[in-house]
Amino acid sequence: MKRALSVLAAVLVVLSLFSGVAAAQETRSGETVVIEEGETVKGDLTAVAGTVVVQGTVDGDLTAFGGDVLVEGEVTGDADAFAGTVRVAGDVGGEVSAAAGTVVVSEDASVGALSTAGGNVAIDGTVAGDVEAAAGSVSLGPDAVVGGDLTYDGALNRHPDATVAGTVREGSPASPVPAPIGEIPTPPPWLGPVYWLLVNLVLGAVLLAAFPRFSDGVSTTARTETLKSVGVGVLALVGVPIALGLVAITLVGIPLSVAGALVFALLLWVGSVYGRFALGAWLLALADAENRWVALALGLVVVAVVGLLPYLGGFVDLLVLLVGLGALSLALYGRYGEAWNDERTTTA
Template identity: 75%
Template sequence: MRRVLALMAVVVVVLSLFSGVAAAQETRTGEAVIVGEDETVDGDLRAFGGTVVVQGTVDGDLTAFGGDVLIEGEVTDDAEAFAGNVRVAGDVGGEVGAAAGNVTIGEGASVGALSAAGGNVAIEGEVVGDVEAAAGSVSLGPEAAVGGDLSYGGELNQHPDAEVAGSVSEESTSGPVPGPIGELPAPPTWLGPLYWLLVNLVLGAILLAAFPWFSGDLARTAREAAPKSGGVGALALVGIPIALGLVAVTVVGIPLSLAGFLLFLVLLWVGSVYGRFALGAWLLSLADAENRWVALVVGLVVVALVGSIPFLGGLVELLVLLLGLGALVLVLYGRYDDARAREPSATA
């Protein structure tokens, strides 16, 4: 699910960078972006803010990126949102595509179709067409009405009074996969984790080969100052998106903010791999051994194995990310500080 959300975030950013800027398209940014109750936006609207609220009408598509997105009025076409929370309490004529911690189609709301990825997806109103939901939990309230098919991934909680006109199916890799020469065997469930293990191994090998001294300093920092590294990682994880959001308040800052979000996603990936490397180096040190390549493999394998455990795996992966991200920031800042300290002597 984390990879799905990250992928959708990248898609939203890339589409924002490269989509056409037609005259009928409007962009709004700010801490709070609000379409007033008596206001009508003629054409598509792109909104970037801490909170995005549509109380009036968007006569076109809505693309929203923020902490909270609330649609109380009407969006005549499609609505796409990447946010912490997405709630539709009004009408969306087209499809709602959402990646969020919580996605809610409220009671009395009506949307054309729903495609959502999140921690929780709740349907309490009407979905005219199909629903595709990938979440930890998918719930249908007593007033929920789905006019098409419902396909879901995760745990489904359906009230007895909820109506689904089409089929209800759980997305699974246990069955055959259609292919051009007939049905092909489904890939085993362990193939996905193995693929990401190998991808992270390749990235880690590149980092260790290209920056051996830097990587060694980072592992030592993570081991000797683990609480500080974790704290700095938590601050970076929360603070950087907030700072980028503030940069996006001005029209001039929008391109910088979007590019910054892309770099931030890369930083998270590098930090997570370095966190695994630091964990492996610490485990080797307990056996009085030291080998950066073995440390990388050990860290990746241990986190991959623990990551398969429900709840505990997610918690461990988060802690490893915070450790690696914080140590990465500390070492980068230390190198920058050393460079500044040497500047006067170099120019003397």
């Protein structure tokens, strides 16, 4: 559910970018778009590419669709990105709005504010204003400085040296009614992970009960073709958002892009649960045991526990997602893609 909500948030980000696409003073596309060091783009820039790199200056707003988006130079306005990985290692004067698998604000980087949805969000630079992050893992490094409030949805890993000037809270903004002691009560840190564990358990149970053979096939693929599954998962996580962004550039393609994003959100959620199921099945196999229900519960618990660890938790969560998403894609192709190709061959 968390990933589904994250991608739904990504859809809203994409929709908000369409007006920027129409009004942008400059648009660049290709396999790689690079704003070289010393180069200045006057006005807003829209970039659609596999890799978008800003080493120089964008004197306006940046809108980027890509597999990887890297800001090493300066963006004087806002930076909106829809990509597999978004990394800010320079300066963004306005707000960074990012929907990505990984979002990083590096040490020595500076942004005005941060609003993001992703699998893993890591902040080790300076955010002058508020941070709103929905992710599997939200990490604040030792050099992280947040000048405003931090609102997060996911597992928070905060280094003792990280600084947050405002309020730290999980979920939606708290009620404006003040607490009796004058402070907003903070929920226990285990509440969020336990809630999502139960939600994923419900989805996993539905999948195993409704599609037992297919679910076993996905698990087997994940365990016997792990590297292939990871590769396909990376291609899906990076390629699908790019394809949806390209489709959405045209006005006619907006409804198709929105519908595709909703379907992709569901696949991300299902893939993440299947990844946990495959992990549990693999751990049981090490003990010469086999039980799909125990495997589901074991995989969910292991990932939830590891997810509480700083940095490692986010990496494991992303890896499990890639394996599950890739195995799910391979299984769907094996069931429907090959049959469709055979039908086309027969018709021809």
